[in-house]
Amino acid sequence: MIRRAFIQELGSGRMEPEMRDLLGGLQERGLSTELFTAKRLERRQLPLDRETLVAGDVPTVLGALGQLGIEPPPTNDYPxxxxxxLHRRLWTSTLRKLTADIENGMSPPVFAKPQGRKKRFTGHVFRTQEDLIYLQRASLSTPILCSEVVxxxxxxxxxxxxxxxxxxxxxxxxxxxxxxxxxxxxxxxxxxxxxxxxxxxxxxxxxxxxxxxxxxxxxxxxxxxxxxxxRSLYTELTLxxxxxxxxxxxx
Missing domain, CATH: 3.30.470.20 (ATP-grasp fold, B domain)
Incomplete structure (x- = not known):
């Protein structure tokens, strides 16, 4: 049973709308709540246990699960x-192949996004070499999911x-x-x-x-x-x- 919750804030009282709704929803349920910053979690300053909800962005929640000794759930964008x-063709590839196909003019427009949780770039429609600027910080070995453009x-x-x-x-x-x-x-x-x-x-x-x-x-x-x-439904979903x-x- 979940008895209390840590809710991520961005600092100086700033919060994502979802976290603000969740805070209100949990308080309506009578659960003890406390705000925290990602830095406090990274420094292991939160007394975590399996009866304490940790809510925030993806890296924060995965970090909390890791501290609890729990493996992150697998990603499954397209069950x-x-x-x-889907009503469209979908396939896996790598940034190396996508980049080579675009540079050689061998690829029709394609939507591509990183495969897995490490979001090295944002999903984008790649048509010409100019679009490759979106990949500057990503390794060519990055696995990607591709689909035809719709x-x-x-x-x-x-x-x-x-x-x-x-x-x-x-x-x-x-x-x-x-x-x-x-x-x-x-x-x-x-x-x-x-x-x-x-x-x-x-x-x-x-x-x-x-x-x-x-x-x-x-x-x-x-x-x-x-x-x-x-917010009551979002709270139920998160719990x-x-x-x-x-x-x-x-x-």
């Missing part, structure tokens, strides 16, 4: 069970807690263009039946220019952008995922 909802008319995040859709929030494109909720529900059922869902997560769907509802990507339920989701994560210590 196998919902690949039929046009999104609108994009939404679907919030799921214990297999149940609890929210749908628009975050890009035309809000008047809605995803096909029957398709979204079918995808979530497929995820759950395949055992690829976690206790809480967000899965992004959008509407392509073809009118198809398609998977954008899956997102784990910690450090998750809320896009204005009701559910943390409780699940802390059930699996190393050794």
């Amino acid at each position: 196998r069970s919902i690949e039929p909802f 046009r999104w008319q609108s994009e939404y995040r679907v919030f799921v807690i214990r297999g149940r859709i609890v929210g749908l929030r628009h975050y890009a494109g035309d809000p008047a263009i809605r995803v096909d909720e029957a398709q979204v529900e079918q995808a979530v059922r497929a995820l759950e039946e395949a055992g690829e869902g976690t206790a809480a997560y967000g899965v992004d769907f959008g509407v392509l220019e073809t009118g198809q509802t398609a998977l954008v990507e899956w997102n784990d339920g910690f450090s998750l952008g809320s896009y204005g989701l009701d 559910a995922r943390w409780a699940e994560l802390t059930e699996f210590p190393l050794g």
Whole structure:
């Protein structure tokens, strides 16, 4: 059972909107809360245990799990069970190959992003050599996920807690263009039946220019952008995922 929580602040009382909502949601539940900065966690100044929620950005939460002796959860941006909802070709590669193909004029426009949690660069559509400036700080051996370029008319995040859709929030494109909720529900059922869902997560769907509802990507339920989701639901989601994560210590 989670008895208290450490919530990340940015310093001088500044907080991400999600953390501010979470703070309020936890206080409404009567949980003891304390703000902290990433530096305090890095210096091991927080008395962590498995009954204490640690909420913040991805590096901070992974750092807390590490201090608790818990392996970070694997990344799974495109779960196998919902690949039929991609409606576009997807493949793995490396920055070395992408760079060579772009420089040699052998590649059509391609969307590429880092594979795994180490985000050496932001996902981007690469068309010409000028786009390679986005890769200046990344190693050529960096593994990447690539997909053919598609046009999104609108994009939404679907919030799921214990297999149940609890929210749908628009975050890009035309809000008047809605995803096909029957398709979204079918995808979530497929995820759950395949055992690829976690206790809480967000899965992004959008509407392509073809009118198809398609998977954008899956997102784990910690450090998750809320896009204005009701704070009580965001609090429930965060607690559910943390409780699940802390059930699996190393050794």
